[in-house]
Amino acid sequence: MKTQIEILDHNQMGLTLERLASEIIERHTQAQDIALVGIQRRGVYLAARLKSLLDQRLHGDIPLGKLDINLYRDDWTTLRSQPELNSTEIHFPIEDKEVLLIDDVLFTGRTIRAALEAILDFGRPRRVELLELIDRGHRELPIHADYIGKKVNTALEEQVDVLVAEQDGHDSVVLHMKDRTR
Template sequence: MQKKCILSAQEITRTLERLAYEIIERHGDCEKLALVGIQRRGVDVAARLREVLSARLGKKVPLGSLDINLYRDDWTSLDSQPMINKTEFPFSVDEAEIVLVDDVLFTGRTIRSALEAILDYGRPRRVELLVLVDRGHRELPIHADYVGKMVNTGRDEHVNVLVTERDGEDAVVLLQN
C-alpha cells in the first residue's frame, strides 16, 4: 500500500487558520456560534479550531462533542460492536448556530447520523458543516460549507487524518493500493 502526504502539520495549521477566518467572515462576532466535533478526530479538529477562533475573537467559543455510533444506518451489519464515545453539549443546542466539524467527508452518512443526533438534543437555528478533507463520492445530498482541502480519490483509496493527540503526529495521508 502506497502512502502519499496530502497535508503536512504546517499545512493543517494554516488550513485551520483559514477556516477560522471564513467562519468569522460569515458569522461576524460569532455570538450564537458553537462548534461540535464528531467523535473522534472531528473533536480534535474542532478543539484546534476553537483555539484559533477564541484567540481571534477574544472570547471562548463553546465546544461540544458528538458520538454518532448509535445513529449509524449500518450498525446492525457491522462485524464488531461500535465503541461508544462521549457526547457532550456544554451549551444549549436550541437556537445555536452550530458548526459541525469532522475530519473527512466521504459518503455523507456520518453527517446524516450527526444531524439526527443533534436534533435529539434540541433545535439549532442553523447547522453548518466544516471538514478538513472532502474526498467526494457522496451517497447522500450533503455538502460542506467549509472545506480545508478537496481531494479526488478512488473508492478503494483511504484518507487518514493523523493528529498529535491520538497518533503522535499531524498529517493527512492518502493510502493507495
C-alpha cells in the same frame, strides 16, 4: 500493495485550520451565536483547535461540544463488530444556536446524516453548518460541507487518514492508494 502519499503535513494542516477559522469569522463576524461540535474522534480535536483560534481572534469563549454518532449510524446492525462508543458532551443549549459540525473526512455523507439526527436530540438549532478538513467525494447522500480544508479526488478503494498529534503523535493527512501496477 499500497502506496502512501502525504496530502497535508503538520505545517499545512495548521495553515488550513487558520484559513478555515478566517472563513468562519467572515461568515459569522462576532460569532456570538455559534457553537462548535466535533464529531468523535478526530473531529473533536479539530474542533478544539478551531475553538482556540476563534477564541483568540474574537476575544471570546465559543461553546464546544463532542458528539458520538455511533448509535445513529444506519449500518450499525450490519457491522461485524460492535461500534466503539465514545462520549457525547454538549453542555450548552443548542436552541437558536448556529451549530458548526466539525469532522475530519467527508466521504459518503452517512456520518453527517447520523450527526444531524444526533444533534436534534439536543434541541433545534437555528442553523447547522458543516466543516470538513478533507472532502474526498463519493457521496451517497445529498450532503455538502460549508467549509472545506482541502478537496481530494480519490478512488473508492483508496483511504484518507487524518492523523492528529493528540491521538496519533503527529499531524498529517495521508492518502493510501492501491498500487495500480499489478
